[in-house]
Amino acid sequence: MDLTVLAREAFGGGRRLAGVERLRGGSKKGVHRLLFEDGGTAVAYVWSAAENHWPGADEPADDADPLAHASGLGLFEAAHRRLTALGVRTPRVHLLDGSRTGHPADIAVVEDVTGSGGENLEALLERDPRAAEPVLARLADTLRVLGEDRAPGWGKLALLDNGGVSRGSSPAQLVLERALADLAEAAGRDDRIAAARGRLADGLHARAAAVAPRDGGYGLVHGELGPDHVLVDAAGEPVLIDIEGLMHFDVEWEHVFLRIRFGDQYPNLGGTEGLDRHRLDLYGLAIRLSLVAGPLCLLDGDFPHRAAMRAIAEYNLTAALALVE
Template identity: 60%
Template sequence: MYRLTFDNDSTVIVYIWDDAENYWPATRIDETENHADPFSHASGIDLFEAAHRRLDALGIRTPRIHLADRSRSHYPADIAVVEDVPGATLEALLQQDPHGMKAPLSRLADALDVMQRHQGPGFGKVALIDDGGVSQGYSCEQVVLDRALDDLAEAASRDTRIADTRDRLEDVVRGLAATVRPRSEYGLIHGELGPDHVLVDRHGNPVLIDIEGLMFFDVEWEHAFLRLRFGEHYRWLRRSGLDEQRLTFYTLALRLSLVAGPLRLLDGDFPDRDFMMEIAEHNLQQALAFLRQE
């Protein structure tokens, strides 16, 4: 992403989908075209536009699109020029003035409620569902289980502490998955909604960004991530009626993903390596804590 400043001091943000600027390893980049996998790497102009259309139709604020271009005539990659929303991220504002963020958090909760009550005909990325496609897997919990086992194997190949406890962690993962009852209702979720993916505009309204992973899925997946990322501020976003067994299973799956993902990213040339290692280490400790609970 780049911020462009014009002669009149107005600004826009440019998204560029160019493999040369993608920090993920090449094998992960190749997965972006597999939209049938709900957890494939969420990157691409098709995902971006489909997510934007859906959120806009629901009245959910996200930066306005000025131009979306696939022609490669302006730049040798797909690009989008979007509104540069004045204001900081919700993450920065919560650090500066947590008590002053009650209104934006309340409005974000309202937006999430609208999204999660919006049901899809199946689970999967919005772009896929809008095109009449069908996701891989027969249920959200089965997709999460398969991904968690893959993440566990990948994390074990990179860290001896996970390798030494892999069998026990796999037993816990499978045991938690077995407690989840089948379901066939899927709400609209952002998929990776941390406070760094929410801008707050001049009027105190939340603006969702990094929306390419928008999908229909179990809303507990969203709330498991919200609890991890918002911490004490999650109380503003809490929703009644969630399946606690599903939440627990998804929380462990997310912990494993947040170990394997950062370690995988470090296979490339990601610049802020210490930050990624901190994420991996924190979530590794949290994943191992499930063994002590068992």
């Protein structure tokens, strides 16, 4: 895809594009660094079926399902607008274009945080955990801001902001249904999950039965907030990326994922005080099964980083089985 016209639309004729680098990551969209002759950079997000490695990428998006794959310019724009209003840092936007008149995809051109003196939080934690401590403290503040932005219903922002209603009787019921589907997917691809399918299904149903109705609304959650989805800018501020899945939901869903991805660093993000333990139990098993089924499904296609996907599936398969021993 020729991004020369796109660069001109974003920055005018005064900046000439010198090259393009494909950045690693992005299973649902292409992520490209734009390199300019003046030494500056930007990042282009490209949403198209050719850049989406998930099965069913050509099918229409189901925004009424909060747990459906979150991909697209509309979801990105709604999420970016809300995060900006809340004062939550995310890459600044240079251009949004869903017209498809000059290029065959939806496009966003945004600030290149890592190309401007920043880095990935995952890399910072590996390189210098002590230097990451103030970033984690700021990220904990961000999580509090998101959790306190509440709505009476649950679902993706683009849907709710337009007056839509998500399907399902509750987030917990939706999670149960999705987890059972993930279990079926995983069981069809791995004999160990297939052998434990009854035990895993019983574990899901028992955990779901213990969840009581929730009063007080639903906070904002990113949905996949691991350290690889947080950049650190030159000022040491956390910058959220891959924001298309931003939605109002049970905040326990976010915290289970945080606990898995941040490991020993998770207590620095606020811990589980005040959270519902029954939801944590249900979502803990459900997310493990999702992190088995999802990578195994990706491996059915042409996703390029195959060893990493296999490792994710294997790690979470072992963890899921341990939860129902």
